[in-house]
Amino acid sequence: MTLYKHELKMNRMSFAVWFLGVASMCAFCVFLFPVMEESMGDLSDAFASMGGFSAAFGMDQLPITTLEGFFGTEIGTIYALGGGMYAALLGIAALSKEETAHTAEFLHTLTLSRRGILTGKLAAIVTLLAAFGLLHYGVFLSASALIGESIDLRSLTFFTLAQSLCQLELAAVCFALSALSKRSGLGVGLGLALVLYVLDLVSRITDKAAFLQYITPFSYANATDIFVNRGIEAIPACVGGVVALTALATAYFIYTRRDIAA
Amino acid sequence: MQSTQKAIDIRGLTKTYGHNRGIDNVSFSVDRGEIFGFLGPNGAGKSTTIRCLMGLIKPTGGAADILGMDFLTQRHDIMKRVGYMPSETQFYPSMKVSEVIRFAADVRGMDCREEAAKLCERLKVDTNKRVEELSLGNRKKVGIVCAMQHKPELFLFDEPTSGLDPLIQAEFFELVQEYVSGGTTCFLSSHVLSEVKKYCGRAAIIKEGRLIATDTIENLAHTNAKSVRIVGLRDIALDGAENIIRHDNAVEFIYNGNINALIGELWDKKITDLTIEEPSLDDVFMHYYGTDE
Structure with missing residues (x-):
């Protein structure tokens, strides 16, 4: 519990920065919607018929002139990318930062077992991502209410939950990489989040790349899909859960056995 | 714990890094209540030996008991009763010194405020400073407080005095001697011969990963x-x-x-x-x- 609290304390500043950054961009977009709604009225059909581009961003499924459609293409993208990058950074830095900052020797020679260290750090990551999701859920609802629009609560709830699962999967994979590496790997974490996001876009453009939806967590957390279907696609989400659990098991297996750098 | 047991008993400890040498078949023991020096130049294998004992790196071979417990399987119990300070002490830069000291005590589930306050006063540690403001010597002093505040049965110090000014070095050894007179054992590595001569009863000498002598300071000189x-x-x-x-x-x-x-x-x-x-x-x-x- 001491390490868990310590981790939350150590991450509070970056959490505040990422939350304020992503939430303010999302809220700004929501506030833009009434203006955009008027000016884009005639362009809705055009946006929906831009072939691969429309498919990639889901504009062929929901009209961009509705809040759900606007949310799916604009706000959902910002939240997915912002949340994904934050989750990747949390995971990739969790263990390796102790070795790059040379604090590992201090931490590992107290009375904490390696499993205890992994569990404390993991619990802090889960808490931070849960708080990140909950606070954004509140921001989405508040911002919608402030512009006098109502958003489908069921879809929004599923979207936020799916994004949280996506973030947990990214964080888990990066956590495993962090357990492997003695270097910071921040670039690897950010790169992984961006590559997986691009893979989701590609999987939507061509049927030949549809299999990618089982690789990237952004596929089951896609805002447009969730707002159209009012739910989450079960199989890719389950695959995501299995990937996350496998990554965590790998992290525990590796980290409890390897040498800790001075 | 029986008083007849050795504080540290190392048998054939070996660590290799691929084809690179770490330590090779190192064996020696440290009696309870003694100050034992571990001498060697930089890169001789002192830190590798200590880091193996502390469970930071996995040995390739050999065995060791610390305070009568197996160093691999009973690490958690060992760590409760050991105070360790690495040669290059680092803490979380954004934390205040007082927070670091409190964190180390909290992880151990102990209230060490009284002992920590005494140690900070004697070592002249400014607890209000942030770690990022500290020099190497001052970080070392915080490391000493963290290693001593829970009154362990065994100190493991890896080059404890490097970076400390002479007055604080003297104060450090005075503290060590006080704890040792109360029953604590102290194992310290050093490449400073004078401090080993002055404060240790016995010493081991390591060279290129191999132990080349273990004896009392008097016998080593003869x-x-x-x-x-x-x-x-x-x-x-x-x-x-x-x-x-x-x-x-x-x-x-x-x-x-x-x-x-x-x-x-x-x-x-x-x-x-x-x-x-x-x-x-x-x-x-x-x-x-x-x-x-």
Whole structure:
């Protein structure tokens, strides 16, 4: 519990920065919607018929002139990318930062077992991502209410939950990489989040790349899909859960056995 | 815990990094209640040995007991009763010193405020500063507080005095002696011979990953080797002469050969003075390090 609290304390500043950054961009977009709604009225059909581009961003499924459609293409993208990058950074830095900052020797020679260290750090990551999701859920609802629009609560709830699962999967994979590496790997974490996001876009453009939806967590957390279907696609989400659990098991297996750098 | 047990008992500890040497078949023991020195130059394997004992790196072979417990399977219980300070102490830069000290105590589930306050006062630790503001010496002092505040049964210090000013070094050893007089055991690595001579009862010497001597400080200084000084000669070429220091009109060396051969070598030389004596521990230290395997 001491390490868990310590981790939350150590991450509070970056959490505040990422939350304020992503939430303010999302809220700004929501506030833009009434203006955009008027000016884009005639362009809705055009946006929906831009072939691969429309498919990639889901504009062929929901009209961009509705809040759900606007949310799916604009706000959902910002939240997915912002949340994904934050989750990747949390995971990739969790263990390796102790070795790059040379604090590992201090931490590992107290009375904490390696499993205890992994569990404390993991619990802090889960808490931070849960708080990140909950606070954004509140921001989405508040911002919608402030512009006098109502958003489908069921879809929004599923979207936020799916994004949280996506973030947990990214964080888990990066956590495993962090357990492997003695270097910071921040670039690897950010790169992984961006590559997986691009893979989701590609999987939507061509049927030949549809299999990618089982690789990237952004596929089951896609805002447009969730707002159209009012739910989450079960199989890719389950695959995501299995990937996350496998990554965590790998992290525990590796980290409890390897040498800790001075 | 039985008082007859060794504080540390290392048997054939080996650590290799691929094809690179770490430590090779290191064996020695540390008695309870003693201050034991672990001598060696940089890169000799002191830190590798200690980091193996602390469970930071996995040994390739060998075994060790710490306070009567197996160092691999009973690590958690060992850590409760050990205070460790690494050679390069680092803490979380954004934390205040007081927070670091409190964190170390909280992880142990102990209230160490009284002991920590005493240690901070004696070592002149400013607890309001942030870690990022501290010099190496001041970080080291925080490391000492973290290692001592829970009054462990065994101290494991890896080059504890590097970076400390002489006054704090003296205060540190005074603290060590006080804890040891209360029953604590202290194992410290160093490449500073004088502090080992002054404070340790026994010492082990490690060179290139291998233990080359373990004995009392007195016995270590009494080897078959002799310290020789000859006035009137500028150089000498003799089997067994090591660590030769040449002066304008004299030569000094450690002699590890037959004394008759030395006398025979000097027989026809014009020398003005000859001194043959037991080598100092410094000489012994240099003798061990100067000899190729």
